[in-house]
Amino acid sequence: MNVVPDLEAGRLAALSAALPDGILMTGAEDLSRYSRDWSGDHVGRPLAVARPRSVADVSRILALCHAHAIPVVPQGGLTGLVGAAVADPGGGELVVSLERLDRVRTVSPIDFAMVVEAGCILEEAKRQADAVDCLLPITFGAQGSCRIGGTVATNAGGFNVLRYGMTRDLVLGLEVVLSDGRVWNGLKMLRKDNRGYDLKQLFIGAEGTLGIVTAAALKLHPRPTQVETALVGLRSVEDVMALYARARRECSDLLTAFELILRGGIEIALAARPDFSEPLSEACPVYVLIEAAAGGRVDLKAILEDFLIDAGGLVVDGVVASSRAQGERLWLLREVMVEAQGRGGRYLRTDVSVPISTLAAFVDAALEALAARHPDALAVTYGHVGDGNVHLNVVPPVGMGPEAVEALFHAAEAVIFDVVDRFSGSISAEHGIGRVKRSAFLERIDPVSLDLATRVKQALDPTGIMSAGRILAPLAPIGYR
Template sequence: MTPAQTSSDVVAALRNGFATDLYITEPDLLRSYANDETGTYFGLPLAIARPRSATELSHVLVRCHELDVNVVPQGGLTGLVGGAISSFEAPELVILLDRMNAIRSIDKVGFSMVLEAGCVLETAKLAADEQDCQLPITFGSQGTCSIGGNVSTNAGGYNVLRYGMTRDLVLGLEVVLPDGRIWNGLKTLRKDNRGYDLKQIFIGAEGTLGIITAVALKLFPKPTQVETALIGCASVEDAMAFYAKARRNCTDLLSAFEIILRPGMELAFATKSDLKDPLENPCPVYILMELAAGNGISLRGVLESCLEDAGDLILDGVIAMSKAQAMGLWAYRETMVAGQSAGGAYYRTDVSVPIKSIPAFLDDALSSLANLLPNGRPITYGHVGDGNIHLNVIPPTDWSMEQRKALFVQAEYLIFAAVDRFGGSISAEHGIGRSKKSAFLQRIDPITLDLFKQIKRIFDPDERLSKGRIFDL
């Protein structure tokens, strides 16, 4: 946007020639799209475009190029790194794909589905379920987040252990490039070895290289048996030794293996009064595990054999006897996550380290926090099977925002330093966006950053799309 142009001039030029309902411009409505789930970032959009098709979006991006207007795609606003919020300094046009929400096809023989980027994840999962198939992407925000956002951020979740990240489930993409061209890579082929795999460029790029408008995803046979158990262990070391046994004994039947340290369980009890410790004796470490399979085997027998083989590694445990009881066990984890925000803003991470290093990493990081940040309350949980640990820190409830921000800076320094010592990553699943940009740039090597910039220049040389996210040209 040039200095001579006012916002109203630009919006009027954007709207010219398009259907009257393509753009949202009313200030009260724009505020609904100015924050993400963190509540940390605020950016009032210049306007919001709601295209009905890739072709209509293409025309919008061509107009943005002509008018020198920057854009940012936005999904269900469940992001945690500020990547989908309009810039506060220079308002951007938000691209909202909620109208592009169709499930185009489900192939029960080839186990795949094609759907538009605005489709809510839970809607897609239910549609697959109705066809006796499973879409295994699973996490707490699935009732709100959109498929396009899941793919753009390479979302993780509970089932990465068995099915991989979202990246591993994508067969093909349709993408509108920053200059308005439409790349059609929307294939459901399982094997296609014709040169570069371009779809992987856009997966996890956080909307900086193109706007995903449709996705082809792998499906799996719907499990006919699911077994869920909550296990108590004396230490993280014992929990990891149990994981190694469970991984071997259950092989690929093991679909989730979540770790929760005792403070996280206590937070769940405090958040929801009807949640009591399901184990007879309190344990320092809890494991929430799930197995899934089809017919032909006794899944309960596999689970029981696995628990018997664990021996002294397990202090106590409970197996869900029904689907309702299984949901009750998962409620501890979900309630703990929700309870973290009850006292106001808190510091959250999604770090990863080599799986074998989890015990030593947690000992290192938690010791640093206890010694140097005693006012912070660490809440520790994560996806053991993929090395992803959420080590969050809750400040005292009576602290001001200034005090909280100071604590957040210190906590990040201590936790990320521990991550570095164990050769880990500061972002396992949430992405970089704007909130981790500085920490990311401090750690990236010059060659990798140069390659990143060269890729960005190929697709978006004018930095029209998601400018300032991840890195700057």
């Protein structure tokens, strides 16, 4: 969709006249770093970029955009994978970057809670929680770049969902600027508050389509004093699931991560890092990276070692890290695999979930279907076993042209999603919908759910200016043609 040049000029004039100096950026060089996400797969053309310094600034910006029907897209660290925070390529959308709202307002070790502004980097929030002997458990690869607002808006997952839940489970309250500029102050640190509708849940995972999150009250946990990490090799994904069921019972709530990696992923990491060697004495078809954490006087290492020894022959080989540094190196295997899987080029990312009990059968069926339809493509499979989330990615053959790559991605995604449907799963476990998965999402949503979602959108964003075209189809043309 392309925006009429005169309309863009009028919108820019209205913004420039009404906003204080230092808020609005319009120069091409200034806009470039706000025009694409970290993957480089999604590129947009912002009308301009607004960088508010306060909640009052955000309120003024949205009130102005509401009055002039200027489309808005909130932006955090640009680490998302579904194109939700990138401006429309056709132009016309004002990017509202939250990077200046970056304070940790308060940390309470007694409440085990903190209030953090939307632009704060996740890793910084985690550091400040750690400074008062607390843990903010949201953990994933982009934590050094992503921002709290985006983490909330996408309901981010990560490695620790098994024990602590998704971001949704850690949000106690929110501060949100609505599409008309009004500020909803729901920043509570209460653990129990049963006064009617839980309004904050509307904005968690909404990807900026209902309002802009400007701050969040987040739940903290006691900081673990012990962390134990193990890498084990097994014969099949079925054995992985049997081991997981035993781990949940024998390691109980001490288990924080249970990550599946197929052999191909280990080989990718080894090829990418010549300084890496085979992690176990025997190469295995599948691997599991296990982490447990505890405080107090629990002998965590003994619990994990005894569990693995008594694993009933499921474990072919394994190693328990002898130090925190060795544990971090085991995790580095997974991180390098994720970074290197595309061979330096584009690859199809999928992020699906199925009932945990069917995960092994799903992986077998999806890999079999991909091999039958696209035998030349490389399938890279890994995931978060404890929450049924599998990342089944597809790397094109070396030398394939751009048009053929696009066709492969489209066809391979359809194959994977078809298997997901057969297993009553979800096409998005933690990445969200954005623009990239909107069509697939709308093809699958039932009429009642679509009606309810549309009514919520219409109620909170009646002019359709907030992140138009993300999750749902645009409610109104708002100047496009």
